[in-house]
Amino acid sequence: RSLYTLSALVTLTVVSASVLPAKRSHLPAVNAQGEMVWLDELSHPVPDKCDFSCTNQDVNVCAHNGQCLQMFTSRCTMAAYNCRNPQKRFNIVENYKCTQGYVPLCSPEERKELGI
Known part of the structure; x- marks a missing residue:
């Protein structure tokens, strides 16, 4: 007979806490x-x-939010937008989609609603 040993896998979760200033x-x-x-x-x-701290030396990126396409000046500016608007996230898609009319670009009204 073969004897198999079952080992328990222990996962440690490290929680970092910060002290709030008085x-x-x-x-x-x-x-x-x-x-x-x-x-x-x-x-x-x-x-x-x-x-x-986004620089002007990054390349433009096209992004889609499931509703419309938007060209951001960089990945950094898109990440900052997504950080401030987690419910309205954009995801990067191929740049040609913003320049060749694949899905509608975000309209001025949509950009205003999205805060862009």
């Missing part, structure tokens, strides 16, 4: 966008995680 003020306030924030955040704003 608030100097525990008073709520309203920022310029009408959002509730802590009063000290008005003078020391929280960095925008979607504020990418």
Whole structure:
């Protein structure tokens, strides 16, 4: 008889935690966008995680969101858009699709609705 050994596979999940800075003020306030924030955040704003440092040296990319095509100035600008708009994500497609009329390009109304 052959004896098979079953080994258990253990998966470790590493959770990184960050310590939030102590608030100097525990008073709520309203920022310029009408959002509730802590009063000290008005003078020391929280960095925008979607504020990418995109350069002008990248190539244009054509992208599709399931509705229309949009030409972005770079992968970086498209990634920044997707970061800010996760429910309206664009995915890169071949550039010729934006220049040869495959699927309709996003209209001015659609771009306004999408915030582009």
